[in-house]
Amino acid sequence: MTGPSDSRVVRVWRGDADDGELVDFQVEAHEGEVVLDVLHRIQATQAPDLAIRWNCKAGKCGSCSAEINGRPRLLCMTRMSVFTQYDEIVITPLRTFPVIRDLVTDVSFNYTKAREIPAFVPPPGLGPGEYRMAQADVERSQEFRKCIECFLCQDVCHVVRDHEENKSAFAGPRHLMRVAELEMHPLDTADRVPAVQDQHGLGLCNITKCCTEVCPEGIKITDNALIPMKERVADRRYDPLVWLGRTISRRRD
Amino acid sequence: MTHLVRRILAPEFGAHGVHSRGRAAIGSGTVRLDNWWRAPAATTAGLLVFLLYGGFRAFQQQYFFADERYLTPFYSPCVSLGCASEPGSAHFGMFLPDNPLIPYAALSLPFLLGFRLTCYYYRKAYYRSIWLAPAACAVPEPHATYTGETRLPLILQNVHRYFFYVALLVSLVNTYDAIVAFKHPTDGFVVGVGNIVLLVNVALLWCYTVSCHSCRHVTGGRLKHFSKHPVRYWLWTKVSALNTRHMLFAWVTLGTLVLTDLYIALVAAGTVTDLRLVG
Amino acid sequence: MTDTERHEADVLVIGAGGAGLRAAIEARERGLRVAIVCKSLFGKAHTVMAEGGCAAAMGNVAEKDSWQVHFRDTMRGGKFLNSWRMAELHAQEAPDRVWELETWGALFDRTADGRIHQRNFGGHTYPRLAHVGDRTGLELIRTLQQRIVALQQADHAETGDHESRLRVFAECTVTELLTDGGAVAGAFGYWRESGRFVVFTAPAVVLATGGIGKSFQVTSNSWEYTGDGQALALRAGADLVDMEFVQFHPTGMVWPPSVKGILVTEGVRGDGGVLRNSRGERFMFGYVPDVFKGQYAQTEDEADRWYDDQDANRRTPDLLPRDEVARAINTEVKEGRGSKHGGVLLDIASRLPAEEIKRRLPSMYHQFKELADVDITAEPMEVGPTCHYVMGGIDVDPDTGATAVPGLFAAGECAGGMHGSNRLGGNSLSDLLVFGRRAGIGAADHVGGLAARGGRRPAVHDEDVDAAAELALAPFARAAGGVDEDGAAGENPYALHADLQRTMNDLVGIIRTEAEMTAALDRLAGLRARLRDVVVEGHRQYNPGWHLALDLRNMLMVGEAVASSALRRTESRGGHTRDDYPTLDARWRHRVLVTHTRTDGPADPVVPRVAVDVAERDPMRPDLFALFELEELEKYYTPAELTAHPEGGTP
Ligand SMILES: Cc1cc2nc3c(=O)[nH]c(=O)nc-3n(C[C@H](O)[C@H](O)[C@H](O)COP(=O)(O)OP(=O)(O)OC[C@H]3O[C@@H](n4cnc5c(N)ncnc54)[C@H](O)[C@@H]3O)c2cc1C
Ligand code: SF4
Numbered sequence A: 001m002t003g004p005s006d007s008r009v010v011r012v013w014r015g016d017a018d019d020g021e022l023v024d025f026q027v028e029a030h031e032g033e034v035v036l037d038v039l040h041r042i043q044a045t046q047a048p049d050l051a052i053r054w055n056c057k058a059g060k061c062g063s064c065s066a067e068i069n070g071r072p073r074l075l076c077m078t079r080m081s082v083f084t085q086y087d088e089i090v091i092t093p094l095r096t097f098p099v100i101r102d103l104v105t106d107v108s109f110n111y112t113k114a115r116e117i118p119a120f121v122p123p124p125g126l127g128p129g130e131y132r133m134a135q136a137d138v139e140r141s142q143e144f145r146k147c148i149e150c151f152l153c154q155d156v157c158h159v160v161r162d163h164e165e166n167k168s169a170f171a172g173p174r175h176l177m178r179v180a181e182l183e184m185h186p187l188d189t190a191d192r193v194p195a196v197q198d199q200h201g202l203g204l205c206n207i208t209k210c211c212t213e214v215c216p217e218g219i220k221i222t223d224n225a226l227i228p229m230k231e232r233v234a235d236r237r238y239d240p241l242v243w244l245g246r247t248i249s250r251r252r253d
Numbered sequence B: 001m002t003h004l005v006r007r008i009l010a011p012e013f014g015a016h017g018v019h020s021r022g023r024a025a026i027g028s029g030t031v032r033l034d035n036w037w038r039a040p041a042a043t044t045a046g047l048l049v050f051l052l053y054g055g056f057r058a059f060q061q062q063y064f065f066a067d068e069r070y071l072t073p074f075y076s077p078c079v080s081l082g083c084a085s086e087p088g089s090a091h092f093g094m095f096l097p098d099n100p101l102i103p104y105a106a107l108s109l110p111f112l113l114g115f116r117l118t119c120y121y122y123r124k125a126y127y128r129s130i131w132l133a134p135a136a137c138a139v140p141e142p143h144a145t146y147t148g149e150t151r152l153p154l155i156l157q158n159v160h161r162y163f164f165y166v167a168l169l170v171s172l173v174n175t176y177d178a179i180v181a182f183k184h185p186t187d188g189f190v191v192g193v194g195n196i197v198l199l200v201n202v203a204l205l206w207c208y209t210v211s212c213h214s215c216r217h218v219t220g221g222r223l224k225h226f227s228k229h230p231v232r233y234w235l236w237t238k239v240s241a242l243n244t245r246h247m248l249f250a251w252v253t254l255g256t257l258v259l260t261d262l263y264i265a266l267v268a269a270g271t272v273t274d275l276r277l278v279g
Numbered sequence C: 001m002t003d004t005e006r007h008e009a010d011v012l013v014i015g016a017g018g019a020g021l022r023a024a025i026e027a028r029e030r031g032l033r034v035a036i037v038c039k040s041l042f043g044k045a046h047t048v049m050a051e052g053g054c055a056a057a058m059g060n061v062a063e064k065d066s067w068q069v070h071f072r073d074t075m076r077g078g079k080f081l082n083s084w085r086m087a088e089l090h091a092q093e094a095p096d097r098v099w100e101l102e103t104w105g106a107l108f109d110r111t112a113d114g115r116i117h118q119r120n121f122g123g124h125t126y127p128r129l130a131h132v133g134d135r136t137g138l139e140l141i142r143t144l145q146q147r148i149v150a151l152q153q154a155d156h157a158e159t160g161d162h163e164s165r166l167r168v169f170a171e172c173t174v175t176e177l178l179t180d181g182g183a184v185a186g187a188f189g190y191w192r193e194s195g196r197f198v199v200f201t202a203p204a205v206v207l208a209t210g211g212i213g214k215s216f217q218v219t220s221n222s223w224e225y226t227g228d229g230q231a232l233a234l235r236a237g238a239d240l241v242d243m244e245f246v247q248f249h250p251t252g253m254v255w256p257p258s259v260k261g262i263l264v265t266e267g268v269r270g271d272g273g274v275l276r277n278s279r280g281e282r283f284m285f286g287y288v289p290d291v292f293k294g295q296y297a298q299t300e301d302e303a304d305r306w307y308d309d310q311d312a313n314r315r316t317p318d319l320l321p322r323d324e325v326a327r328a329i330n331t332e333v334k335e336g337r338g339s340k341h342g343g344v345l346l347d348i349a350s351r352l353p354a355e356e357i358k359r360r361l362p363s364m365y366h367q368f369k370e371l372a373d374v375d376i377t378a379e380p381m382e383v384g385p386t387c388h389y390v391m392g393g394i395d396v397d398p399d400t401g402a403t404a405v406p407g408l409f410a411a412g413e414c415a416g417g418m419h420g421s422n423r424l425g426g427n428s429l430s431d432l433l434v435f436g437r438r439a440g441i442g443a444a445d446h447v448g449g450l451a452a453r454g455g456r457r458p459a460v461h462d463e464d465v466d467a468a469a470e471l472a473l474a475p476f477a478r479a480a481g482g483v484d485e486d487g488a489a490g491e492n493p494y495a496l497h498a499d500l501q502r503t504m505n506d507l508v509g510i511i512r513t514e515a516e517m518t519a520a521l522d523r524l525a526g527l528r529a530r531l532r533d534v535v536v537e538g539h540r541q542y543n544p545g546w547h548l549a550l551d552l553r554n555m556l557m558v559g560e561a562v563a564s565s566a567l568r569r570t571e572s573r574g575g576h577t578r579d580d581y582p583t584l585d586a587r588w589r590h591r592v593l594v595t596h597t598r599t600d601g602p603a604d605p606v607v608p609r610v611a612v613d614v615a616e617r618d619p620m621r622p623d624l625f626a627l628f629e630l631e632e633l634e635k636y637y638t639p640a641e642l643t644a645h646p647e648g649g650t651p
């Protein structure tokens, strides 16, 4: 974008679960605006029923997730100035979840998965106000708690994006990270390592890092959550000696 | 060209993945217009060059020891009976049979290969570039089914930790090689360009090895309470800082390995002469 | 009225922010079946955006802190108009509510000895805000959300059904409360996704719908803040109080235009940031009002020393309560000392090392970098006032959150009284927890009491459901007619909304006059007429135009409540500043303005008309009154009232 105000063509996918198409809108874009501003202008002047989710308009709530030129992004944190006058701007809904209408998708998958992760288990006998934790000990989990649940990582992860059939076996990066968060919580007393592999599908992740690439909070999901969890599983499962022992005993029965 | 590549790499697959029922019917598997195929293409090229060069050199069994003191990392430790062809190159004895199919460093090379093959970074690199799972983010992968690292053989990736331990030993050996290279059998203590090359190479190899995710885990990552283990916590913060550059070290060391080896091979072949800086 | 989807619960909680979730948790822990309804997805409520922290006198950083000091700060901040009972409960219970979050997994920033760290904020005597960087609201809502999941998991283990006792209805908007003989019986709403209607029946309903900021043009609030709870309560027969008090946060972004109003946390100033005008002066030193004289530093040196030694020095006037700072900025800009884009400069870059800024204020750093291309570690931010919070709200019983309508409770920002004429930063998050819990108990006791008395549960009447459905569909009905009888095209809801926002911003904004407010009421009357002609396009499935058309009903009702109350209060106090009555007036201190629906005159079912009455606030309990120095009270109270003080005023 060059001048303080420009007229641009923005292609927005409109449709529902049955069918849809990319619709071109000719719309003004002013200096400093983000893609969400432009979509709001389309809503106010051309397509009042254009369905979009948003709340905070400041990258804090994770509502406005969509795909811009094929990449999962927050509509409110993508400035129009990143596109040149000649760039095409194509806005589509998240493509891993069922679409409801226009840019709004059914993200209930993520809430279902959240419910499958066992909650924090506090230490017995420690009352409210008695918790003592060092800053160094909470920092790792705090990074993961920055998550705004935009589900962009869940959307981009090829394990479910490209394989619908994996949805039942795979919690997705956001929730695998939640397991890591609790595992690293200095006062959580539950053992989460067997389940992360067996129930939440950590083994399906091939650490290709797309989740990290799209995370608007800049959380190093793969390096700081997923790989450390894989290492914890390795501690427990893939110590060659332990493994050998188990394989032999399994052969025997 | 772009379009052709895109069509080959991202074919449309019936009602799979992004075309599953209920998902937005957008037609093309990806609407990315940027040159997303460049990164995987470059990775493939880079890995291929290294494998070809490394494979050739590992079996060449010539030009691996220069100026009676420089041993290339591709032949370290030199433990084949064949190492006798270059007196002084075997620092740890000679016991493997001399056979064209057995590299002189057959004791370390398989482990180093295993270390890099199971490395979390290289896994990402070749899963993306060679296996195309996925070639780039939000670009559909061309496989009908996907089981990740849950089954044989890929489940074996989990043994990375043990390759790391061996790699530590090999790094010690490489360090020893770099140090003894300062001692010329006749001239005594000398410093040549080759010494610098070996030192830089070994330093970067350490960076790569120590920045390993398994290393990060065993030094401190596995702890729940950093505050109770100040020394390990300190170590962990240092390893973590290096770890953020693990990918960089992975590529840089491929480069330095090739360059170091090439330099030694050229000196050994007499094509270039090693410049003496001291002695 | 045939096939509307129906759900039954013991307690219906409308709103899934901090207050709603805390209420739901409490009611569920007391064994009741709870339904939670919210307009957005679960976990996206406004609470998620809170930045700075949650005030609670835990005394972790300043040992001298206590609930009494917190109580005094709250009353002072609200200029002694607060419901003192709410302020008392709030100050006493906030620490327990914060500690409880830890047992549910919250991870606040820590002190060196491992306790919850607390930061400085405007109007708080001691560092008191529990926080996580500048994303405290996210921590709070996520913890409550995860607590709900934990309870659902426990229910699943027991009954095989996650939702047997706690069920969340997300993206579902309530448009009307349903009553039976004056008592609440349930609620009527629609699913945003499908546009289909849904009826909830419950003998107790907790309103926790948050604020009204979306009626103003420059605001830190999201589309959700359309005053739904306030309007629902009014229409069901409850009262609102203190609606003239709207907080304009002094530091919102001013540039670029599209982000104007987005909040810059007070934590920036709490951590050392200072305000400067275009001449580089720290102008706040010139704006310490008489009532706060002696409590704030008079020189820059003293103010700077205060960050390190809070006992020997007084705090910087940059941390005066929000109403004072917002007015000061307004004056600076008006008198020509503003920044390039009509704000003032907030400078943290020259006060803290870059790394420290990024560590303490990561999301501010990110926000400015991404949205304004400003690196706050190198340059100052441009800031100006933005509509942020409404102190007024539904009139509730301090102890239980009960409203005048049997079975109807309210908590959080939509309830009034707690903050008086001005809220202190950080007092909202703690308010949500304290009064959310209390409303949960209130609702549970109400349901229990009903059962104990063998009382019949109020029933939903079909004709009420039909009427609500008809009102909700009216904008489509008009669309089907194409044009109305006069042949004029229908009104666009977005245009109507923009007009409403401009009216409220320009005429009932930060500085008010009688003429402007009278004009505002006229304009609102015009908008009320136009609302009847609103037309929406398309169908009912996820149609934001339609949603806005329905929200406008509430915004108009609340707008009238604000403007009418503001017109009535002929003094300046806290979040209400009158150009024509520029000073505090002790005779207004004990008076609260109560808004209720009007029963006289022509009825308007779309936007029922409101009226404002004056009521008296109960005098403060003597033991609480005695917590203040007589000298301070003299600045606020009439001499006659001061005779109640133990040191006794001279009558
Ligand atoms: C940017 C920003 C920063 C802030 N920072 C702080 C801070 O640092 N410290 C502090 O103490 N306070 C802060 N506040 C204020 C505080 O965040 C809010 O006052 C508080 O979160 C309100 O919480 P609540 O539970 O009352 O409502 P909310 O969290 O707003 O929740 C309202 C809920 O009601 C639902 N709802 C509304 N209408 C309907 C309807 N018709 N039908 C169904 N559901 C409905 C919404 O969907 C939502 O779930 C900040 C506010 C903002 C905007
Ligand atoms: S790193 Fe793992 S979880 Fe993340 S996107 Fe890739 S496969 Fe999915």
Ligand code: SF4
Residues within 6 Å of the ligand: A062, A146, A147, A148, A149, A150, A151, A152, A153, A154, A173, A174, A177, A211, A214, A215, A216, A217, A218, A219, A221
């Ligand atoms: S981890 Fe990042 S990308 Fe994933 S949901 Fe959270 S904020 Fe979004």
Ligand code: FES
Residues within 6 Å of the ligand: A053, A054, A055, A056, A057, A058, A059, A060, A061, A062, A063, A064, A065, A074, A075, A076, A077
């Ligand atoms: S609207 Fe909240 S993240 Fe974009």
Ligand code: FES
Residues within 6 Å of the ligand: B115, B118, B119, B120, B121, B122, B160, B164, B208, B209, B211, B212, B213, B214, B215, B246
């Ligand atoms: S060497 Fe790359 S992760 Fe271990």
